[in-house]
Amino acid sequence: MEEGKMDENEWGYHGEGNKSLVVAHAQRCVVLRFLKFPPNKKKTSEEILQHLQNIVDFGKNVMKDFLGENYVHCGEVVQLPLEFVKQLCLKIQCERPESRCDKDLDTLSGYAMCLPNLTRLQTYHFAEHRPILCVEIKPKCGFIPFSNDVTHEMKHKVCRYCMHQHLKVATGKWKKISKYCPLDLYSGNKQRMHFALKSLLQEAQNNLRIFKNGQLIYGCGDARSPVADLKELAHHLKPFFFPSNGLASGPHCTRAVIRELVHVITRVLLSSSDKGRAGALRLGLQGPRVCEASPFSRSLHHQGKNTPERSGLPKGCLLYKTLQVQMLDQLDIEGLYPLYNRVERYLEEFPEERKTLQIDGPYDEVFYQKLLDLSTEDDGTVAFALRKVQQYRVAMTAKDCSIMIALSPYLQGTSSDQRPVIPSSRSRLAFSVSVLDLDLKPYESIPHQYKLDSKIVNYYSKTVHAKDDTVRSTRFKEHEDCTLVLHKV
16 A cells, blocks of 8 residues: 555445455455454554454465465555545445444554455456456355264254244344255255255345445345345346347346356356365265255155255365365364363463463464364363364354355457356356455354354254144144045945
């Protein structure tokens, strides 16, 4: 960033999460990411610098090796003029969703992260004139716990996402339960993947957003306020998939365009666009391959058919690598929590050891190498407990990351265009795939995760599963009381 040339009018509000806010440059394919804090919890400039540097180091030294160099963009920490940050904060305040304004943008340190704008194709530094579509998917956890430490039998049958949906609707976070199940997306089976993606499009919640030329055109801008509907989305997408304008408008057109989008995303997710070495992890998928609560599975079950388990994900594709990192959670939170308490007791006795244990960084090669030890035999040491805690934190990061797929019409004969190309029915699209939201989950969040897990499972067991048992029980009684009478014909 060139200090003398920073102009807040060249930057616009892009979005924000719980801990940070992002602004995008109007011409250049870059964004600035600022940290946010509650008004009464400000941090020093040194603490903010260290926090941001830890994010960069974790991406560079850990996630790049796990997911692949082409998928992970670490960015760099930059120092900005305080007057620029102050004016920028005033400029974007009116665009921020009300529900996010409980935290303030850090305007005192001047530190931020400079990253590529992942809603754009990742080859040019400046915005291109051709239209660009970007699909952001938050796939969530793609496996059912296989740990022997799991005490709730339900967790061996139903995935966390499907259970959590019921609690989220009950508490008013979402209006409607989504038919999306992560196990369908991670199955590698095209039929199941298509169903999962269509379900995300029907009920996006905060798991799917679509951008056109960097502007949000579909998904939730904030909480429960959806942007656009499928008909409007199809209107935006039509030039990408049917450039010759051969389709008339109407429901048939909407269905055809959405179908093309789903097929293209599936192909991209199954492709391998990373030429680096294969992922460092080799964890075999254990446990059920199908979630009992998935509407896709239930629908086939009612028809007397078995769910196609999985075709298997290609080992070079990003979904496979993401799933491998997620499976570093070998013990589930139920098996992990006692180990967290072991580390806590040690820190209470030797608080000065926190730095040596690398709980708050540095996230360097030493930290990365320890993650590769996948043995689960507990020798009773603090070292074993700490290793499992750190692996769990990395797994949770992968369970909450976002995949960004940028698509643009392929220009034949453009020698500078080195990107992979995916065909659709009537067009060819250049694409790039990236991963977003790779901040290491905080050590302090583990007790919250333990309580939340119990809350989700208990609610699901008491309401949904109990209701299913009642229905099954009623059917059984009906069959018990009936009499079969045979007549001569």
